[in-house]
Amino acid sequence: MHLRTFDYSVMKELQYINKYFLKYRTKLLLGLLITIVARIFSLFAPRLIGNSLTAVEQYLQQTDGDVEQIRNILWVNILIIIGTTLVSGFLTFWMRQTIINVSRYIEFDLKNEIFWHYQRLTQRFYKNNRTGDLMNRISEDVGKVRMYVGPAFMYSVNTISLFVIVISYMISIAPELTLYTILPLPILSVTIYKLSRIINIKSTLVQEMLSKMSSFAQESFSGIAVIKSYNLQPKMNSNFDTLASQSYKKNMALVKVQAWFFPLMILLIGCSNLIVIYVGGNQYINSEIEIGVLAEFIIYVNMLTWPVAVVGWITSIVQQAEASQKRINDFLIEQPEIVDGPGVLQKVEGNLSFKNVSLCYPETEIQALNNINLEISKGTTIGVIGNIGSGKSTFLDLISRLYDPSEGKIELDGKDLKEYRLEELRSFIGYVPQNAFLFSESIEDNIRFGAVNAKEDEIIEATKKAAVHKNIIEFKEGYKTLLGERGVTLSGGQIQRVSIARVLIKDPTILLLDDCLSAVDTDTEEEILKHLKSVSKDKTTLIVSHRISSIKHADQIIVFENGKIVQQGKHVDLIGVKGYYKELSEKQQTDNSK
Template sequence: MKELRHLNKYFKKYWLKLLLGIIITIIARVFQLVMPSYVKNSIEVVENYVSNQLEESAARDLLLEYILIIVGAALLSGFFTFLMRQTIINVSRYIEYDLKNEVFDHYQLLSLNFYKKNRTGDLMNRISEDVSQVRLYAGPAIMYGMQTLTLFVCLIPLMFIKAPTIAFYSLLPLPVLSILIYQISRIIHKRSTKVQEYLSTLSTFAQESFSGVSVIKAYTLEPQINSEVRALALEGKDKSMDLAKVNAWFFPLMILLIGISNIFVIYVGGKQYLDGQIESVGTIAEFILYVNMLTWPVAIVGWLTSIVQRAEASQKRINEFLKEEPSIKSEVAQKTQISGKIEFRDVTFTYEDTEITALHGISFTVEQGETVAILGKTGSGKSTILELIARLYDTSSGTILIDDVPIKEINLESLRSMIGAVPQDAFLFSDTIRNNIKFGKEEATEEEIEEVARMSVVHDNIVGFTNGYDTILGERGITLSGGQKQRVSIARALLKDPQIYLFDDCLSAVDTETEEEILNNLKRASENRTTLIVSHRVSSAKNADKIIVLEGGKILQQGTHNQLVAQEGYYKDLYINQLSEKEN
């Protein structure tokens, strides 16, 4: 159970409620133990009445008294059982809440490399299925475990005090049961791990299929996907059946061994009664009740073992991710003021997952308030520069400075809070258009939202929808066209009003006229703001203070539009080609 030690901090957090729950559990079980003794007393009253040792009225009074005690004890036991669930089970829900938040918070700290190595479905499964399995250990397992322990501690000594011989024989099957449970539990642990791993695979496949359903339909891949789902379902069925077959041994074994215990009670107790070693048949009835009271706790031992084994397997999978250290950390706790000057000094960067070197010894400076356009062919390293400025990755060598301070010496939250980024692949959440824009500034007013929507030339499109700004977008913003998604993303960045704007080819899906209008608006909005625009179009770059042309991760050309057009090279050729296309 070493993996489950991770939960100890939560048990300490809620120790008072847990302690109260444990005390209530003990009280509930103590009241339950009252009943068998009074059942025995009731039978003895009947025996005494039959043998004329008690008068009818006295027998009636005693029976009524004992029945009331039995009913009262049952009611009190039920009431405290209810309170027990309200304390211990509630604690398990609090722990589930805390653990999900801990996992999710850690996910957000991890760097992009982590997400490139791990599938979304697996991440989702660990925060849902695995945490749910752990919750069963933190709640029901503790509750029923305490019930079982209390009954064993109180009941077994009581049985030996009242009739040691009957107690010995009735409890004889329990050691056998313990050995069987231990052996079965080891198998359950292995098979539970395989089932949880399979669920992650299934979640990943389902998530990718649903996200890519348009591609599946376009290429008529439904039969192939259905075939793969059937194969996964069969694999899952086999793994689950392997686990179910082992679990299926528990309850039959419990019933068999409890049945044997009852036979021992009746046989040994009956023999002792006939030999005069016990005084009343009520003792036999009392022990049958004791043994049957042990039925559920003994059965629970198997179930608890299964829960603990599953929780151990799940917590191990959760801990694997919690132990992952983010490669990008804020090394400075103090908040940092940022003006917007950016400098690259001999920066080289290689992607860890592909080992592709995207930048080779890049050096350039962007003064505060300047607008710099970065052009180049696909794969030349344009987007990588923006990712390094936002410190989504750290350089392999060389230094990036923000306001003449090495980027690693700047508080990470301060840095990113001062950046308004619009990625190449615009990502929108399945929420209203208003909330997607407000993602840049939660406290924004309606006027501010509409203003940035107008600046990004998307306001007229939005008000044209039936629900306007309250239109709910599909997953990843699928409701909107590519150009509309880009413009909503631009509005989000503008609303944030940061010191640094990073636009990564964010106008590729709009026409040239709309592009021109947006660029003019961006120029006004980004006045005194540092702006970097990555683009394939000269039209997006020509008004920039500086243009950097990349090729193969190296700076090929650098200068203003007029300077670069005046010299032979990539930029002039691109300008002439795009100018002729526009005229045509």
């Protein structure tokens, strides 16, 4: 029979974990030692049971035996059996405590390592991989690897030490009977291995179905408003039904195989027992062995079968862990393409200079920016406007190095952005992205992301400037109001304004505002712009907007079209020349006066 057991060259990916084994080597060695001692203690019971039987048999064969003496022997034996079993049980408890604990430490370390690594990776990585997949690797896959460092390791140590100790002892007292006893064990192990493989494959399918069902349910709940207003309930129901019945079938297939597991094990253990009783019984009848040895061996068979069965199970755990570690390693070797520069030890003033900057997104081959040349002096406000998809957000992303230009370079105070350390560069920049995101924390804590140590009055000052203070104090919990996932309890305009408060409290040198007044009415917009004007006096500010009203007071306005700057100048100049800006301005004016 072909058996792929412990082929260590197959465990290429799992070698990554070795550094953690090394880190916890003292605890693991202790676990190993405890296991060995526990197994030695577990040998006493069968030996003494055998001894007792032999003693009783000898007493029965004697005519002048002393009952008191035999009773004493039995009592002593019983006490030793109880004592050693207790010690062995206690040590087994500590074996779990040390080895399984280490596996939890390693799980903790590995999860942290992956999370840290994820955080270093760039936007591109997050665009190319699904969030569910990232989550799975840090939870499910790490869990499978933990099974390898914990239970698989522990049972391997246990099985090996039991084997070496018990079998060498068995050979020393009855070599031939030992051979018969261990003969069926490999068959047991192979069978369990095959069965575990099938169970694993089937349970992977069940898992996949489960995650399909939960993503379907999750998406339906998030989109419940759309589903209801388009009367899609019956269609969604039948789609869910189909998924559920597929899941049911996969589950049933799994349960059928699982049902074989224990009966098969009991059958095989039964066979081993029969062989020992038959062969050992014959040897006893021929006076080759004592009755005690026979009894002892029956106990050994039952002691050995479970660990042997476990070998099959361990093998399949190791294979699963290997597959999971491969998935983890795939992401761990992924290197961020945006890297730190050596660092620039100077205070920045905020002069930005774009030199022949182009950006082509490799995945879509979309030329988002095309040969941009622009000088932005410190302390000025730049308005950025242009059609949907004309490259405005991309333009801002380049400044905080969420992406690097594919051609050309951007300088901050005469130094290439790539010369700055990322953390350093980003500490100068305040960015409100187009789809502002708030965390599921209190409003106050969300604002504190801008400045961790901000005092209460500073927070209030920022929210007043962002014209959201009044809204916040209307909530029952005020600044302590908890926001649900994606800040669902706030309206779009409120989210935008809290995000503006968050950036204002950071007090950055360069302020990037990407369409963050789109959901705010014109009066509020005006109020915020007035405050922004006063705070942004010494800041380089870039405001992206679709509304002329947001940017018309800017020192310089640039108009994007298909990734190119097509118009540039002040409001008064631009409305005087034919082009996108003039048209848009006139259109928005007539819209407003309607």
